[in-house]
Amino acid sequence: MKLESALRPPAGGPGPGGAGRSPEEPEPSAEKRFLRHGMMPHMLCPGCGHGIVFEAMLRALAGRYESLDEVAFVAGIGCSSRVVGYVDACTLHTTHGRPLTFATGLKLARPELTVVVVTGDGDGLSIGGNHLIHAARRNVDLTCVLFNNEIYGMTGGQLAPTTITGAYTSTSPAGNAESPFDAARLVEAAGATFVARAQSYRPRDFEELFLRALDHKGFSFVEVMTDCTEYFGRTNRLGNGADLLFSQARMEPEIDADLAGRPTLKQLAAKPVRPVLEMGVLHESNRGTLEEAMHLLGARS
Amino acid sequence: MSERQLIQGNEACARGALAAGCSFFAGYPISPSSEIAEQLARELPGRGAVFIQMEDEIASMGAVLGASLGGRRAMTATSGPGFTLMQEHLGYASLAEIPCVVIDVMRGGPSTGLPTSPAQGDVMQARWGSHGDRATIALAPGSVQEVYSLTIEAFRLAEALRTPVVVLYDEVIGHMREGVELHRPTKRQLGRRSGPKAAFSPDFLPYAPDENGVAMVPDFGCGYRFHVTGLMHDERGYPTSDHHKVAQLLERLERKVEPAVAAVSPERYRLEDANVVLVAYGIVARTARAAVDLLREEGVRAGLFRTRLLWPIPDAALSALCRSADLVVVAEMNRGQWSLEVERLAGGSSLLAPYLKAGGSVITAAELAEHVRQSMREAVAAP
Numbered sequence: 237m238k239l240e241s242a243l244r245p246p247a248g249g250p251g252p253g254g255a256g257r258s259p260e261e262p263e264p265s266a267e268k269r270f271l272r273h274g275m276m277p278h279m280l281c282p283g284c285g286h287g288i289v290f291e292a293m294l295r296a297l298a299g300r301y302e303s304l305d306e307v308a309f310v311a312g313i314g315c316s317s318r319v320v321g322y323v324d325a326c327t328l329h330t331t332h333g334r335p336l337t338f339a340t341g342l343k344l345a346r347p348e349l350t351v352v353v354v355t356g357d358g359d360g361l362s363i364g365g366n367h368l369i370h371a372a373r374r375n376v377d378l379t380c381v382l383f384n385n386e387i388y389g390m391t392g393g394q395l396a397p398t399t400i401t402g403a404y405t406s407t408s409p410a411g412n413a414e415s416p417f418d419a420a421r422l423v424e425a426a427g428a429t430f431v432a433r434a435q436s437y438r439p440r441d442f443e444e445l446f447l448r449a450l451d452h453k454g455f456s457f458v459e460v461m462t463d464c465t466e467y468f469g470r471t472n473r474l475g476n477g478a479d480l481l482f483s484q485a486r487m488e489p490e491i492d493a494d495l496a497g498r499p500t501l502k503q504l505a506a507k508p509v510r511p512v513l514e515m516g517v518l519h520e521s522n523r524g525t526l527e528e529a530m531h532l533l534g535a536r537s
Numbered sequence: 538m539s540e541r542q543l544i545q546g547n548e549a550c551a552r553g554a555l556a557a558g559c560s561f562f563a564g565y566p567i568s569p570s571s572e573i574a575e576q577l578a579r580e581l582p583g584r585g586a587v588f589i590q591m592e593d594e595i596a597s598m599g600a601v602l603g604a605s606l607g608g609r610r611a612m613t614a615t616s617g618p619g620f621t622l623m624q625e626h627l628g629y630a631s632l633a634e635i636p637c638v639v640i641d642v643m644r645g646g647p648s649t650g651l652p653t654s655p656a657q658g659d660v661m662q663a664r665w666g667s668h669g670d671r672a673t674i675a676l677a678p679g680s681v682q683e684v685y686s687l688t689i690e691a692f693r694l695a696e697a698l699r700t701p702v703v704v705l706y707d708e709v710i711g712h713m714r715e716g717v718e719l720h721r722p723t724k725r726q727l728g729r730r731s732g733p734k735a736a737f738s739p740d741f742l743p744y745a746p747d748e749n750g751v752a753m754v755p756d757f758g759c760g761y762r763f764h765v766t767g768l769m770h771d772e773r774g775y776p777t778s779d780h781h782k783v784a785q786l787l788e789r790l791e792r793k794v795e796p797a798v799a800a801v802s803p804e805r806y807r808l809e810d811a812n813v814v815l816v817a818y819g820i821v822a823r824t825a826r827a828a829v830d831l832l833r834e835e836g837v838r839a840g841l842f843r844t845r846l847l848w849p850i851p852d853a854a855l856s857a858l859c860r861s862a863d864l865v866v867v868a869e870m871n872r873g874q875w876s877l878e879v880e881r882l883a884g885g886s887s888l889l890a891p892y893l894k895a896g897g898s899v900i901t902a903a904e905l906a907e908h909v910r911q912s913m914r915e916a917v918a919a920p
């Protein structure tokens with residue numbers, strides 16, 4: 237497989253970031269059906285991995301729902317969290333780190349809603365880490381997608397609790413001295429009943445895992461590895477958006493063989509790139525949800 | 538219909554919340570407020586109502602706001618340290634116009650302070666605790682009966698004006714028992730939430746104000762798709778940094794809480810001919826009332842202005858009072874909070890001699906009366 241073909245966008249045209257739909261355009265592509273056009277242009281940087289993941293989310297939703305009237309998206313603060321505003325649904329852009337607390341209240345108040353939480357590694361694992369483990373423990377029927385770019389993108393590239401040891405950020409100018417969290421394992425240990433990991437390099441896989449998480453009854457968690465080109469990529473001299481994507485796939489033999497051709501990715505082992513992680517469903521189990529235990533289903537007062 | 542019972546202040550709060558139609562409580566245990574949560578943990582579950590103990594007070598407020606957006610009448614209860622943690626989401630609720638009720642049973646601070654002693658130290662925290670310029674409503678019941686009725690009123694104001702409403706009372710009121718008339722609120726006393734007047738359409742404006750300046754935000758899951766954010770936003774609810782729109786929004790949010798002043802009127806006790814005016818709220822107002830009686834027996838023309846509304850401050854009434862009085866004594870259990878506001882409103886028109894006491898014990902009638910006598914002597918002696 238050639239690198240360029242691996243990156244070719246799926247049928248349906250360019251991802252988010254395109255201009256709003258022109259009136260002549262007959263059928264919106266799957267990705268654009270639920271895009272909130274009034275909110276365009278979006279604020280993601282060119283090449284940002286979050287855009288790829290967001291596009292995959294929109295595609296998954298378009299394949300699953302006729303309307304998003306009964307779907308709520310709840311997010312914290314960060315570049316990743318900002319994407320919920322671009323979905324034409326009930327969208328709630330909360331405070332930094334706290335989206336799961338709002339989502340818990342909303343879901344218990346209206347169990348018939350599908351509630352999806354979008355968070356970042358800073359939002360969900362640092363300031364919101366406590367809420368994350370308690371949401372997993374409670375097993376409320378929520379789907380939480382954590383965009384892990386191993387940095388604080390929105391505030392200008394500072395150290396995150398997921399930053400790889402040794403990596404340079406604006407607040408670790410001598411290289412990160414700390415060790416990163418394994419978000420998926422953390423959430424599994426806290427009691428989540430569905431835990432998966434995906435990467436922006438394989439958006440189709442993410443799409444499938446996201447749909448499985450939506451189907452799962454109980455707290456489902458999808459960690460998706462994305463790249464902040466603007467800060468992480470630049471500060472650590474890892475090249476552009478495409479380079480960062482290839483580096484995610486460096487253990488795939490066909491890709492690896494081609495990497496040497498990309499100057500920025502030579503001697504990748506010496507650079508602060510995340511270790512190759514297990515992808516797919518990491519944990520799946522079944523136990524009663526909090527709504528069930530509270531007898532809330534079909535019992536509006 | 539009503540029923541009379543001997544109950545504790547915190548129990549009266551829980552009963553008031555239930556009477557007001559509260560169907561969602563999220564909280565975190567803290568003295569001296571825990572009885573509210575404990576009572577609601579027994580009463581709320583069933584019929585779809587929710588009680589949940591969250592992992593902290595930040596989470597409690599988050600859950601309350603999520604539930605409120607889901608259409609519930611939602612509340613939490615706490616004390617100083619927890620109230621501090623709630624400030625971020627109080628600010629969010631103000632800006633995003635999400636109704637909710639927050640009970641703060643005050644104890645001595647700062648920090649862990651005096652966990653089970655009364656204080657009135659959170660008055661300014663209720664006003665300015667969250668960053669930015671924020672309009673707030675804070676009520677101050679002075680009896681167990683009033684804890685009941687003002688909790689109901691707090692829900693009415695929160696829903697009608699789409700804003701957080703704080704109820705501040707102290708440990709003594711929270712824990713003392715009095716006979717309470719548990720009246721069932723009328724439809725008007727319950728009020729209703731401001732919501733959209735038109736069906737959903739693509740150009741629907743969730744943050745367009747109604748005739749009272751209150752945004753007409755629908756509940757989630759009712760056929761409306763819209764965006765809620767803690768960023769400054771336009772009438773679509775979309776983020777904006779347009780200075781003009783932001784200034785307009787802040788102004789509207791400030792104006793919209795003004796009806797609280799007319800709705801929550803003060804008690805005027807023996808004020809008709811008074812030239813010595815005591816100003817108090819909460820537990821202190823009870824001893825201040827006794828002090829007024831003591832002073833009247835001695836021939837002093839004393840009276841009491843007992844406010845049940847701390848914020849927005851009833852400024853017109855207070856300025857008029859200060860203009861007509863010779864001596865104004867604000868008594869409160871802190872190092873000077875509401876008294877500073879009264880000083881500002883007096884604008885030098887009368888002599889001010891606040892009586893301030895922080896340390897965990899209630900101001901007594903005798904010490905307050907003595908303070909008034911002393912202040913009068915000093916006023917006479919002054920050149």
Ligand SMILES: Cc1ncc(C[n+]2csc(CCOP(=O)(O)OP(=O)(O)O)c2C)c(N)n1
Pocket residue numbers: 313314315316317332355356357358359360383385387388389390391396464
């Ligand atoms: C209470 C609070 N503290 C700090 C901030 C500043 N802040 C905004 S976003 C952010 C980090 C976001 O990082 P992450 O969740 O990883 O999102 P990303 O931008 O990387 O997608 C921080 C620290 C804030 N908004 N609120």
Ligand code: SF4
Pocket residue numbers: 279280281283284285286315316385389390463464465466467
């Ligand atoms: S700063 Fe980084 S995370 Fe944020 S949009 Fe730009 S590339 Fe993406």
Ligand SMILES: [Mg+2]
Pocket residue numbers: 314356357358383384385386387388389396
């Ligand atoms: Mg990040």
